[in-house]
Structures are given as structure tokens and as C-alpha cells.
Amino acid sequence: MSATVLVVEDEPAIQELLAYNLRGAGYSVVCVGSAEQAMVRINEMLPDLILLDWMLPGKNGIEFIRLLRQDSRTRSIPVIMLTARVEEDDKISGLGVGADDYVTKPFSPRELVARIKAILRRSLPEASDEILDIEGVKLNPVTHRVTVIDQKNELQEKELLVSPTEFRLLHFLMAHAEHVHTRAQLLDRVWGDHVFIENRTVDVHIRRLRRVLEAAGKANLIQTVRGAGYRFSARSEDIF
Incomplete structure (x- = not known):
């Protein structure tokens, strides 16, 4: 059962990089460029995990996570933040509002896929290929x-x-x-x-x-x- 990853990233080049590597790892991928577009897709179908850029046009990543965690329907969706902000206080802020992991740019696609797999093994074991x-x-x-x-x-x-x-x-x-x-x-x-x-x-x-x-x-x-x-x-x- 293939897991669906929602990529919320406004830079087309990074969107394309993420989509290529995630599909290569066997995931279904949906890409949007803003929190507002992400909410539209979430209302259509719940993703199994969200990759979320911090700096988005309109509502930023932190504000978007707060919205997700306030709604019982979306509260348990795992979220990995993608950001160029490397300060410890920023990481604490991201994790503090409910992000499950925090990955700084530039990032290794292989490491990111490994982190996604680790989170989904805990939250979505039926998406694993394990016998x-x-x-x-x-x-x-x-x-x-x-x-x-x-x-x-x-x-x-x-x-x-x-x-x-x-x-x-x-x-x-x-x-x-x-x-x-x-x-x-x-x-x-x-x-x-x-x-x-x-x-x-x-x-x-x-x-x-x-x-x-x-x-x-x-x-x-x-x-x-x-x-x-x-x-x-x-x-x-x-x-x-």
C-alpha cells in the first residue's frame, strides 16, 4: 500500500527534486506551492505525511502546522519541516508546534527518504513493504x-x-x-x-x-x- 506524501514547497526546483526522489522510493506524491493550496488538497484526501517548507507565501509553515494540530481530522498527520533556518531556536520552534522532524536545506535526498521511512514505520506500518x-x-x-x-x-x-x-x-x-x-x-x-x-x-x-x-x-x-x-x-x- 503506497503512502501519499504531500509536498508543500514554493520553489519549483525543490518541488521537482523532492517529487523525483520520493516517487523513486515508491511513494505517491502531490506537490503544492502554499499552505492554502495544501489545505484544499487535504480537504480532498488526507496524505500520509507532509513535507512542509517553513517560508511560504501567505501562511507560513509554523502557522500551517498549528492549524493541522487544532483539527482532529489532521492532528495525527506526520509533518517534516524543510527550511534554510538552522538556528537551534528555530528548530525548537518547529518541533514545539508539532513538527515530527526538522530538515535543513540543503539536504540529502537519501537522508530525507530514510527519515520519511522511519516516521511512516511508526505511524503507518501498513504502508511498509515488510512481509x-x-x-x-x-x-x-x-x-x-x-x-x-x-x-x-x-x-x-x-x-x-x-x-x-x-x-x-x-x-x-x-x-x-x-x-x-x-x-x-x-x-x-x-x-x-x-x-x-x-x-x-x-x-x-x-x-x-x-x-x-x-x-x-x-x-x-x-x-x-x-x-x-x-x-x-x-x-x-x-x-x-
Whole structure:
């Protein structure tokens, strides 16, 4: 699942440099030149991370971060500030208003990509290419395959056929194993926060995933937490 990075930078050359390196690293990239344009794009679709220049025309980067952190919808979006300001007080100011990292210009594109990956590993583990293997269920984001250990022959793996939506749902649940997610949270993170569909749509896809896993004796890994939502857990004693 490719993460989306919103680049808020008014210098076209730097925009182009960032977009080239980020796309080369496998990210989807959206570029804008001001905080006002960034808010328009955010209202259309939430990015997974924002690269934000401090000195922007109109509203500057610090003011923009304050707006993001005041809104529950955008509060948790990771932000990396890009700036030519190298004084310690400036770094403290940027981090103090809610930036997750602070990179000074000129910067190394490779180092910047490494910092982005580090932040997304914490905030968005389902965007990683890491193979997930929990209780014999293995999900490979690169090959887009889900396999289980064959019950008749433990040396062999059997592929499970899941739809693209169910793959994304399973990937998200496995990447956040043991965490309970409401239907609304799953809709936002798997379908997108601007897709207006019934919460019960999640139930339909959960039932389908369970039927697929049931043939391998793994249906109990997707658990319903009554009054809360769903989680992926190997701890069968926690089922409600």
C-alpha cells in the first residue's frame, strides 16, 4: 500500500527534486506551492505525511502546522519541516508546534527518504513493504499474496484468494495486530476518509475474510470486540 506524501514547497526546483526522489522510493506524491493550496488538497484526501517548507507565501509553515494540530481530522498527520533556518531556536520552534522532524536545506535526498521511512514505520506500518507473518498467516505487500501453512503438509504454503479491498483490510489489521479499530476507523484508513459508504460495509468484508481464513483454520484471528470494533489477534482467549 503506497503512502501519499504531500509536498508543500514554493520553489519549483525543490518541488521537482523532492517529487523525483520520493516517487523513486515508491511513494505517491502531490506537490503544492502554499499552505492554502495544501489545505484544499487535504480537504480532498488526507496524505500520509507532509513535507512542509517553513517560508511560504501567505501562511507560513509554523502557522500551517498549528492549524493541522487544532483539527482532529489532521492532528495525527506526520509533518517534516524543510527550511534554510538552522538556528537551534528555530528548530525548537518547529518541533514545539508539532513538527515530527526538522530538515535543513540543503539536504540529502537519501537522508530525507530514510527519515520519511522511519516516521511512516511508526505511524503507518501498513504502508511498509515488510512481509507480515502472524500465526502462520503470511502477507506479502510486494507480491500481493496471502499464504498459510498447509495443514496437511507443514512444509508447504497454500495461497488464499482475497479481493484487493480485503487484502488492504487484512494488511491494515495485521500491521496493527492487537489494536482494536472501530468500523469508522477502518473505513477511513482502508477505504479513505472521503469515501461515503455504510459502516456495515466493513462487516461484509470481515465476514468474507473470515470465510477465506476458515478453510485454513485461521478465522479466529479476526476478532470482534463487542461494542468496539475488530482486531487481528493470535490470543484466542481475548475473543468477546
